[in-house]
Amino acid sequence: MGSTIAEEELKIGGRVLDLDDLAHAPAEYRDLLVQLLLVQADGEIGVRDLGYFELIGKFPTAADQWMAARVATEEIGHFRYANAVLNHVGYDASHRVFVDRSERYLGLFRHEMHDWVEFVTFKGVVETMGRLLLEGMFHCNFLPWRATVRRIWQEEKGHIGFGVTRLRRLCATDEGRERAQAALDTWYPRVGAVARPSRFSQACLDWGLRDLSNEELAARFRAETNPWIEELGLQVPGGHPAGGGLDRCGLDR
């Protein structure tokens, strides 16, 4: 198709784009799409610096060590998926691989884990927000990304399952529950940085790249995680301190 795609067609909804259509999409849409993919890729590769791989050998059982290695490796794979879509639209995120932790776009990935309990807490609780973010792109109007989102989502569900089951096991003892609470107190508030309203997320909603607002994501996150956190005998940490967010992410071209 050779004609220009009108902004309204994308904003009102119903119009979906394939790779060939992208050249005819408004420049703002194209920029936003690249930015969205870049942020996703940056977050996925952020795991290389979170301490996942260094913690694999610290898990208490051979089965856990195996699962932790699979989970960590699949996160690297998610970067490759997102970067492959970026490559298809003429961009690359390889320059984000080795950036300093403090330079990650999402505040969530500017930290380091020191204990395998943090790993499972991250997977069991924090990753739920990652899954919800992906679900918010199930109807993304850029079809190559929509297909990739499903693929990542499928694996993220497995990661969350790993975290949830290990957290449950951990919370069966007082000592374990204490460790889980400490990890939760550290990581749960950090999710707030992802769920804050931002101009970027609003633009994604406006252009049909996402269909769940950050407020909706935060509400769903709380509704889904809080009851079972309490069921485990843990306390939901209060407040979502500000920080991070996506606004500072810019295109480098």
Place this chain on the structure above:
Amino acid sequence: MTGERLDDDPTPAAGRGSAALVQEALCWLIDASVVVHTIGEPAVVPRGPHPDEMWELGKVCADRLGLVVRLNRLARRHGVSVEDRLARPDRHFLCSGLRLASWEEAIVVEALCGAFWRLFFESFMNSAESELDEIVRELWTASQQFIRYGQARLAQLLGGGGSVVEAAVDRWLLVSLAWADEVPPPLDAAWLAAGIRTRSNDEVRGDLREELAMSLQANDLSVPTACAGMLAAPEVRWVDLTERAAPAGGGFRPATFAYSERTTGRVTAAGPNADRSPTVAPPEGR
């Protein structure tokens, strides 16, 4: 059964029961398999040059740990476990505390030192203990894949200049040669006598030295000074493909890899620049 180290046991090795010897073999197989932790291989995954390489090495580590889980299932039935072994500061193959410092070192260890693991697992093949035979076949098959992965990436690394590889070889080759000396001779003899192990320490050591020397030569890598006495030049054998007669009906001469030539006994010459020597007899039992 408690999983205590039997090579510390004052009972003469030959006097131990078969069950105890199988249990001891499982301890050694676990210790060999958890070297992935001992050398800190997962920790160098994020140091790969690109996410593709990180993902690949991550998969290798995960596959290795998956095999550890399989081994653990069997070991538990014999009274030992991976978790217990990992907690022991005196387990085998501790590599003198050496840990991988880079992704490149991980590649060298997979490509070159990996030969030891394959040979070690192979030494328990056809064991009188069928469960042991079954698990080592699985470990052996996976080892082949890990070595191939390492060799493929090693070739790429060497294409970009060999200094990093040479440094890694210097650091790790002696360690892997030392692995072949860890099984105490009395235990080796007891395993062989009980039919639990089918290839001796000497055979494993000999094959390892030969294979390492050949791998170094094939990759144009120098033998580290510290290993020079162990990897003597005559052990490196070349198949001189130019000596192959063309098929009677015309066509290409068969090109084969030197290693398979050695195992099938069709080695025809010594090193390419050396004097021609008589056909080398193949090692027995391969």
